[in-house]
Amino acid sequence: MTTIIDITSFEVTIKSLIDLFDIGRPQIIEYLKREELSCDDFLAYFSINESNLSTVDFLVTSLHVTTNDDECKSLNEIGLVNSIDAVTLNTPFNRHLKKHGIDIDLKMGEIKYNKQTYTFGQKFEGWSQSEERRLLEHIAYKFYCDRQINGFFCTDNALSYGGNVNRRPELMNNIANLLNYNKLVEDWSNNSNNKCYVIKFAIPLSTYSVESFTNTTTFDNFKEKDIDLLKKKTIIDYSLSNIYNYVNHQGYVCERLSFLQPDSRVKSSDFIGIYSDTEYQKTL
Structure with missing residues (x-):
């Protein structure tokens, strides 16, 4: 049963x-x-x-909060995916990264942007004292320790949860901080086609x-x-x-x-x- x-x-x-x-x-x-x-x-x-x-x-x-610019077409085709799949499959998130010239190579543990390479590694090795290293470690942590789909069994309001996931993917903010490129998040948040959904x-x-x-x-x-x-x-x-x-x-x-x-x-x-x-x- x-x-x-x-x-x-x-x-x-x-x-x-x-x-x-x-x-x-x-x-x-x-x-x-x-x-x-x-x-x-x-x-x-x-x-x-x-x-x-x-x-x-x-x-x-469970309830899951997400945003996308294709009226959930990709959600209906692919479903909800973890952070690794989000940057490797044909998702709105991955298309947005490509549009901004950002390439993530998980096999090499690298992000390439504006002729620079940012190496976050192939596993999470802990937190360092260096602020610069911590920006890379946040990326590694998201891919290797915190890549799962999260949600709520119950909540007063799924939209009020911290992290502003009702405006943009949390990982996108980590990438923008690493690259010192706020336009990545701003363009996503200001795109009138990008809407918030609760699944x-x-x-x-x-x-x-x-x-x-x-x-x-x-x-x-x-x-x-x-x-x-x-x-x-x-x-x-x-x-x-x-x-x-x-x-x-x-x-x-x-x-x-x-x-x-x-x-x-x-x-x-x-x-x-x-x-x-x-x-x-x-x-x-």
Whole structure:
């Protein structure tokens, strides 16, 4: 059995729990009166065997903020991609770099611009004290440590997140800083054809990195089934927290970031919706 777990708002969160466990809305609201709110306590309260979770495949939704100048044509063709694919495939981002005479060679670990070569290397080797080196290290970090697609399991407003990703790709700003070439970002931001979109998608739980669900970074002793259970129980924890906060704190939705596996893509067939920034604001 496969079920969609959507915690992007109160109504879809509570519907997800109702559908998953076949429990009525009044019973879930009544449960919120307990002192402890957790997946383990929830399962015990409703006499649900933890092993039941292993029989269900979760498709979990996220929201992702992006900008493009082709009315999402490339998104529908290629899907959402990580930062390496963004500068190697035929994306609006890559076309913008080429238009400005910027060439990125990932095999050599170089950026070439205006007859100069900037070498960021083929792996991230840590942060130095040199401000000049740090500009290069930011590029290496983005490609080798932070290249994954990021999003929100839930948030009050995806458009207000830091980094100005509703105006331009974060990596574009890193490249502009390295080259001391603000026009790269300005031309993107000032292009009337460049518009902001919020993409809602649903993907298998396994596509999300474990870091989306825990601060623990070592899983050497974890079996695949243990990681799957950890993810499922955590997303249920998030669901209960969402419902509690909405009912008891005037509709507040806490921010939960989602991180995909580094080399994952999100196919357009996984999209639930593509919303302009105006359309998205109306859903808040």
